[in-house]
Amino acid sequence: MFYADKIQFIEKIDRSGVSENNMLDLSKCKIMKRGILLYDKTIEYNVIIIESNILYGTGDCEDPPEIAEDKECLCYYVWHDSPSRRNEFYSGYFTAFMSVEEAMQTIEQVPYFSHWLNGSD
Numbered sequence: 517m518f519y520a521d522k523i524q525f526i527e528k529i530d531r532s533g534v535s536e537n538n539m540l541d542l543s544k545c546k547i548m549k550r551g552i553l554l555y556d557k558t559i560e561y562n563v564i565i566i567e568s569n570i571l572y573g574t575g576d577c578e579d580p581p582e583i584a585e586d587k588e589c590l591c592y593y594v595w596h597d598s599p600s601r602r603n604e605f606y607s608g609y610f611t612a613f614m615s616v617e618e619a620m621q622t623i624e625q626v627p628y629f630s631h632w633l634n635g636s637d
Contacts, residue, residue, distance in 0.1 A: 545568065546566060548566060548592060549565040550562065551564075551629070551633060553596060553626075555598075557628075559599040561596060561599045562596060563596040564605065565592050565593070565616055566593055567591075567592055569589070570586055570587070571587045571588075572586050573587070591613060592614075593613070594622070
């Protein structure tokens with residue numbers, strides 16, 4: 517496992533409804549898996565799966581509380597940087613996964629997925 521103490525995080529509001537106040541602080545998250553995505557089939561950029569204890573709700577007051585509110589729950593989020601802004605991670609998948617394997621399987625289905633890195637990479 518990796519710790520993201522050297523990863524720079526650009527705070528943005530993502531489309532899942534998570535506000536800047538609730539955004540994951542990658543410097544305190546455990547990176548469970550690292551991989552490589554390809555832009556234009558040639559330019560590498562990073563994908564990471566991180567562990568979280570917060571399952572973020574939508575934050576929408578029109579949604580029922582069980583959907584709108586955050587919950588304490590072990591889950592995983594997928595983040596990626598970009599070919600032009602390496603190590604600046606934005607959420608790439610606006611959903612939580614209930615296991616690392618589920619997150620990996622989802623990422624492996626995207627056409628620009630290249631490969632997973634070994635644990636020591």
